[in-house]
Amino acid sequence: MSEQTRDRGEAAQDGAAGGDRARRVVIAGAGMAGVQTAVALREQGFRGGVTLIGAEPHQPYDRPPLSKAVLLGKAEGSAFDVDFESLDIELRLGCEVLGVRLADHELDTENGPVPYDALVLATGAEPIRLPDTEGVPGVHLLRTLDDAERLRPILAEQHDIVVVGAGWIGAEFATAAREAGCAVTVVEAADRPLAGALPEEVAAPMTGWYAESGAELRVNARVERVEPGAVVLDDGTRVPAGAIVVGIGARPATAWLAGSGIELGDHGEVLADEHLRTSAPDVYAVGDCASFPSGRYEARLLVHHWDNALQGPRTVAANIAGEALVAYDPVPYFWSEQFGRFVQYVGHHAAADATVWRGDPDSAAWSVCWLRAGRLVALLAVGRPRDLAQGRRLIEAGTPMDRELLADASRPLKSAVATSPS
Structure with missing residues (x-):
């Protein structure tokens, strides 16, 4: 982000300080991030207009229960x-956003332009489709309430299900489908589940979870095409x-x-600064x-998870309604x-x-800890919520750890703090 753009943003922020009653905040997106931004503005004393615009016609809802x-x-x-x-938040639902005209401070929607003093982009993410399958009968995504409603009777009727992708959402859907009594085959192009999220040695123990549940996992398998009643692999x-x-x-x-x-990154994401401001003033x-x-973490993070959509809005609201800028640098979870x-x-x-490693990955409960220069930077916990809770605090504090003590799964993780930096 250029210094000129940063200066414009700071000048605009100075004008926003104190929750000016004449200001109007428009939020594009009525998912978790959008709703929490609107709520946080009111909690932080903002008294101007707040308009929340959502593409779906439904009352704003939480997404995690959809796959469960x-x-x-x-x-x-x-x-x-x-x-x-009661919070005086205007809802405009079933209204798709189409574009934004920065010079005019107007958001274009299918129902006409909406003027703003401050604009918050909270449109979330959309699922990637298999090529040439949009509109093909029998091919489903699981992102919205309507998606879940379409899939619910399919599970109830115990159809044979093919899940394409063994990532987080694929595993969660396969779990639900097996619970419903469906025969499930999971097709994964990589050589293991969660290949894009976890190192090979950490994801490897998870491969056996599929067979334990009665689901068939096929790795190194790509979908060549979809036919009526079948998936054809490469x-x-x-x-x-x-x-x-x-x-x-x-x-x-x-x-x-x-x-x-508005500047976008390599993955199509909006490039925000440490205060969650974009390259455009007041956005x-x-x-x-x-x-x-x-x-x-000395890196730019793109986090597609619920906790980020819960925590980030508090920073945005503070920077719109408050007297001083607040930085956003969470420990993702x-x-x-x-x-x-x-x-x-985390x-x-x-x-x-x-x-x-803490514990046996073939057991029901184990954890993996990642260190950098002797300090805990990340932790994966399977059935060990106490490790997660303690690890999160240690990561936030940047606490040096004793690797030998850390590997002892019988000890509380917090007791593995090093007596001196390693």
């Missing part, structure tokens, strides 16, 4: 428990499929910003659609429930120089 309770018919929905009317194998669920990743939902003048970005620089296991991850392991 909603999908299995254990819940009808997951609407946020927010009284928008080796010619034809896998029967009453339904196909695609979970091969997501990309920031920012195509509508092309040509707007902020938060959640799955934005990356931000982390001083803690997420969780996944799959095949009877509760998997949690931190960012990309630059780690050492790995320490």
Whole structure:
């Protein structure tokens, strides 16, 4: 971001200080990040207008239950428990955003332009589709409430299911499908599950979870084409499929910003600064659609997880309504429930120089710790929530660890603090 742009943003921020009653904040996106931004603005004393715009017609809702309770018919929905009317938050639902005109301070929507004093981009991410499958009968995604509602009767009827992709969402859907009694085949192009998220030695123990649950996992297998009632793999194998669920990743939902003048990154994400401001004055970005620089990890992070969409809005709201700028540099966190296991991850392991295991990965509970220069930077916990809670605090504090003590799974993780930096 240029110094000129940064100066413009700081000048605009100075004008926002104190929650000016004449200001109007427009939030594009009514998922977790958008809703929490609107709520946080009110909690932090902002008294100007707040308009929340969502493409879906439904009352804003939380997404994690879609692959669990909603999908299995254990819940009808997951609407946020927010009284928008009492908070004086204007909802515009079923309204797609189309573009933004920065010079005019106007957001273009399918229902006409919406003027703003401050604009928050919170449009999230959208699932990546298999090529040439859009609109093909029997091929499904799982991102929205409507997606879950379409898939629920398929599971109830116990169709043969093919899941394409053994990432987090693929594993969670396969778990739900097996719980519903469906025959499940998971097709993964890489040589292991979670290949894009975890190192090979950490993801390897998870391979056996599929067979334990009764699901078949096929690795090194690419989808060649989809036929009625089947998926054809690149080796010619034809896998029967009453339904196909695609979970091969997501990309920031920012195509509508092309040509707007707002700077985007290599993955299509909005490039935000440490205060979650974009390259455009009075425009902020938060959640799955934005990356931000982390001083803690000395890297730009693009985090597609629920906790980021919960935490980031507080920073955005503070920087719109407050007197001074607040930086955003969280310790990322997420969780996944799959095949009877509760998997949690905290931190960012990309630059780690050492790995320490706690417990046997063939057991029901184990953890992996990543260190950099002797300090804990990330942790994966399977069935060890106490490790996760203690590890998160140690990562936040940058505490030096004793590797030998850390490897002793019988000890509380917090007791493995080094007496002197290693």
